Amino acid sequence: MPKIKVDLGKNSYDINIGVDTLRNIGEVYDPKVFTEQVAIVTDPLVEELYGSRVRASLREAGCQVHTIEVPRGEKYKSLKMAAAIYDQLVALGFHRDSTIITLGGGVIGDLAGFVAATYMRGINLIQVPTTLLAQVDSSVGGKTAVNHPRGKNLIGVFYQPDLVYIDVKTLTTLPARELCTGLSEVIKYGMIKDKTFFEFIENNAHHLNTKAFEEEDLMRAALKVWTTIVAESCKIKTAVVEKDETEQGLRAILNFGHTAGHALEVLSKYQKYEHGEAIAIGMLVACRIANRLKTFDEGKTARLEKLLTKLKLPTRIDNLSAERISKAFWVDKKVKGGKIRLVLPKRIGEVEVVDDVPFAVIKKALKDTGAR
Amino acid sequence: MPKIKVDLGKNSYDINIGVDTLRNIGEVYDPKVFTEQVAIVTDPLVEELYGSRVRASLREAGCQVHTIEVPRGEKYKSLKMAAAIYDQLVALGFHRDSTIITLGGGVIGDLAGFVAATYMRGINLIQVPTTLLAQVDSSVGGKTAVNHPRGKNLIGVFYQPDLVYIDVKTLTTLPARELCTGLSEVIKYGMIKDKTFFEFIENNAHHLNTKAFEEEDLMRAALKVWTTIVAESCKIKTAVVEKDETEQGLRAILNFGHTAGHALEVLSKYQKYEHGEAIAIGMLVACRIANRLKTFDEGKTARLEKLLTKLKLPTRIDNLSAERISKAFWVDKKVKGGKIRLVLPKRIGEVEVVDDVPFAVIKKALKDTGAR
Numbered sequence: 107m108p109k110i111k112v113d114l115g116k117n118s119y120d121i122n123i124g125v126d127t128l129r130n131i132g133e134v135y136d137p138k139v140f141t142e143q144v145a146i147v148t149d150p151l152v153e154e155l156y157g158s159r160v161r162a163s164l165r166e167a168g169c170q171v172h173t174i175e176v177p178r179g180e181k182y183k184s185l186k187m188a189a190a191i192y193d194q195l196v197a198l199g200f201h202r203d204s205t206i207i208t209l210g211g212g213v214i215g216d217l218a219g220f221v222a223a224t225y226m227r228g229i230n231l232i233q234v235p236t237t238l239l240a241q242v243d244s245s246v247g248g249k250t251a252v253n254h255p256r257g258k259n260l261i262g263v264f265y266q267p268d269l270v271y272i273d274v275k276t277l278t279t280l281p282a283r284e285l286c287t288g289l290s291e292v293i294k295y296g297m298i299k300d301k302t303f304f305e306f307i308e309n310n311a312h313h314l315n316t317k318a319f320e321e322e323d324l325m326r327a328a329l330k331v332w333t334t335i336v337a338e339s340c341k342i343k344t345a346v347v348e349k350d351e352t353e354q355g356l357r358a359i360l361n362f363g364h365t366a367g368h369a370l371e372v373l374s375k376y377q378k379y380e381h382g383e384a385i386a387i388g389m390l391v392a393c394r395i396a397n398r399l400k401t402f403d404e405g406k407t408a409r410l411e412k413l414l415t416k417l418k419l420p421t422r423i424d425n426l427s428a429e430r431i432s433k434a435f436w437v438d439k440k441v442k443g444g445k446i447r448l449v450l451p452k453r454i455g456e457v458e459v460v461d462d463v464p465f466a467v468i469k470k471a472l473k474d475t476g477a478r
Numbered sequence: 479m480p481k482i483k484v485d486l487g488k489n490s491y492d493i494n495i496g497v498d499t500l501r502n503i504g505e506v507y508d509p510k511v512f513t514e515q516v517a518i519v520t521d522p523l524v525e526e527l528y529g530s531r532v533r534a535s536l537r538e539a540g541c542q543v544h545t546i547e548v549p550r551g552e553k554y555k556s557l558k559m560a561a562a563i564y565d566q567l568v569a570l571g572f573h574r575d576s577t578i579i580t581l582g583g584g585v586i587g588d589l590a591g592f593v594a595a596t597y598m599r600g601i602n603l604i605q606v607p608t609t610l611l612a613q614v615d616s617s618v619g620g621k622t623a624v625n626h627p628r629g630k631n632l633i634g635v636f637y638q639p640d641l642v643y644i645d646v647k648t649l650t651t652l653p654a655r656e657l658c659t660g661l662s663e664v665i666k667y668g669m670i671k672d673k674t675f676f677e678f679i680e681n682n683a684h685h686l687n688t689k690a691f692e693e694e695d696l697m698r699a700a701l702k703v704w705t706t707i708v709a710e711s712c713k714i715k716t717a718v719v720e721k722d723e724t725e726q727g728l729r730a731i732l733n734f735g736h737t738a739g740h741a742l743e744v745l746s747k748y749q750k751y752e753h754g755e756a757i758a759i760g761m762l763v764a765c766r767i768a769n770r771l772k773t774f775d776e777g778k779t780a781r782l783e784k785l786l787t788k789l790k791l792p793t794r795i796d797n798l799s800a801e802r803i804s805k806a807f808w809v810d811k812k813v814k815g816g817k818i819r820l821v822l823p824k825r826i827g828e829v830e831v832v833d834d835v836p837f838a839v840i841k842k843a844l845k846d847t848g849a850r
Contacts (some may be wrong), residue, residue: 185564189557196628199808224596227623227634227723249599256568262599263635352600436571 113370144226147218211237223265238288287382301455363389519590583609592620595637655761659754673827735761741806809833
């Protein structure tokens with residue numbers, strides 16, 4: 107089973123990737139590293155699916171396990187909910203050497219990661235992502251955050267976990283839409299860093315849907331593909347993060363598709379698009395900006411669009427004006443000195459950071475993608 | 479004028495110490511390092527005294543300066559107030575390369591430092607401490623935090639500033655009590671690390687009061703002593719922080735006097751004692767625990783008590799039971815695996831971390847110091 111080392115000096119940690127490994131999670135407990143006090147932060151649905159097996163394994167290993175439930179939904183990734191978790195940790199008598207285990211998707215990981223980072227200036231953190239998006243993106247790299255009404259992830263810190271523990275089999279319980287949306291970030295890794303990986307996704311696209319989980323043999327084959335997908339994605343993200351832990355430069359390339367994507371999420375008040383869906387459209391917008399700047403081949407944009415469509419990801423903006431979307435670029439964090447800093451493709455497997463894209467070009471690319 | 483380099487790798491920064499330097503603060507503005515967008519976070523009293531000269535100097539240097547006022551008082555060092563500042567930063571359109579300047583005491587520095595650390599996962603931060611306590615302690619070392627109703631500084635992160643800019647002349651506008659209370663941490667540095675510095679304080683105690691600021695010549699002499707006091711304190715703290723940026727081990731010695739001190743603050747709901755006053759008493763409690771353990775000479779405790787008294791710091795607990803205070807030790811962060819970890823003196827200039835002090839000894843030491 108793949109094990110990836112993330113080398114960040116004293117902030118280094120491992121990513122363990124396996125199939126059906128949640129029932130053995132207690133193996134990670136090492137009394138030399140953390141005390142037996144553990145709080146699992148999760149949501150009601152994930153709790154229902156996996157809570158009891160995770161608790162059983164940790165208890166068998168000697169942990170004292172508490173469970174903190176957070177309602178499902180992006181709107182609970184808030185400072186208010188963080189405050190509610192602090193209250194519970196205080197009530198439980200949690201100290202600096204206690205541990206938070208996040209069990210769930212990106213909302214849980216970001217929120218409980220932020221709490222772990224800020225409670226007593228940082229306690230132990232084990233990320234156990236159960237969605238594809240969390241496995242390939244949010245659990246790796248140390249970004250934690252809560253949302254502000256005026257912007258996603260506006261309040262947060264960089265805080266590296268002590269371990270990321272991924273059970274790929276949790277993907278089999280995801281709804282079809284959630285599985286699709288996570289693929290958006292996977293495709294992004296191919297686009298920014300690895301053409302071979304992009305082609306692996308193209309060639310294995312038929313495995314990448316919930317139908318493949320309905321029959322035993324198909325599932326076995328699919329989980330093999332998924333393990334590769336998750337491991338390669340984590341490797342690419344890790345390589346970028348290692349070179350730029352706190353997003354000073356290189357790490358910006360991970361934001362490919364995210365400036366337009368975030369603008370869509372903000373303008374639709376996080377109601378219309380899942381994160382990955384907004385990013386799928388955002389990547390196409392970035393491609394079309396590069397097409398218009400003549401730095402990226404239009405045929406490659408079509409190839410990306412074809413793959414997104416095959417994987418049931420959206421490719422068109424509807425019912426929003428290019429003017430409004432492009433203005434919303436400025437509220438995003440990826441703005442340098444009042445200038446928009448965009449990540450644009452050069453070819454499949456390589457992107458570049460471009461600072462001074464004319465407003466008019468951005469608007470045209472948005473219109474090319476369906477905006478009014 | 480002393481300039482101290484704090485060497486923390488990529489988190490390194492300088493501490494500039496001068497007399498009457500606030501009016502030249504604009505000199506720190508370097509457009510290569512941060513954008514012209516600057517928010518001064520301050521309180522109404524400090525704003526009244528120093529706001530206009532700081533703004534004038536920064537504006538002259540080309541900064542766009544905004545001012546965010548926070549009401550005075552420890553109770554505003556809250557998550558709620560942090561949220562209110564986030565809102566203002568969003569409204570001002572602050573980005574990752576904008577800058578927060580904290581102008582004020584420890585409450586302002588800790589609160590606005592926490593906001594700078596967590597807004598967009600960290601923006602530029604310049605600490606301009608105007609109280610003695612903030613100059614010698616809270617502005618150096620990267621601790622930021624807000625309080626939780628159940629514990630001081632329970633929510634926070636380590637975040638190093640880009641610069642600490644100290645104008646020692648601001649000490650001349652402090653009320654007598656505030657000047658005294660800051661001396662408590664100064665004496666602490668002597669106790670934990672530097673007997674010579676302890677003796678310097680003993681020998682110059684007559685300069686260390688507000689009376690010395692009432693006449694020009696006396697003031698000049700006093701400010702010279704204060705400059706040494708602030709610089710030596712920063713040096714000692716810096717040396718400790720450099721070896722242990724995130725309080726894994728050595729840095730714990732800075733908590734000398736703080737476990738009992740925090741318990742007193744919590745039990746009196748932060749109403750009765752200024753922080754330094756609680757620490758003064760806390761140091762005596764730590765000394766008396768060591769006296770009872772026979773690891774520290776009683777005569778030295780008397781010598782510390784004499785210096786504290788000379789500097790008008792309190793030395794007695796009144797109207798609280800030893801039982802309650804010692805129980806409150808456990809809510810403090812300085813607890814390791816459920817055990818109390820205390821910093822106890824060995825001699826003047828050296829302390830040690832002791833893990834298993836019997837509850838009964840703690841109670842006796844508290845009673846020796848006036849507790850019921």
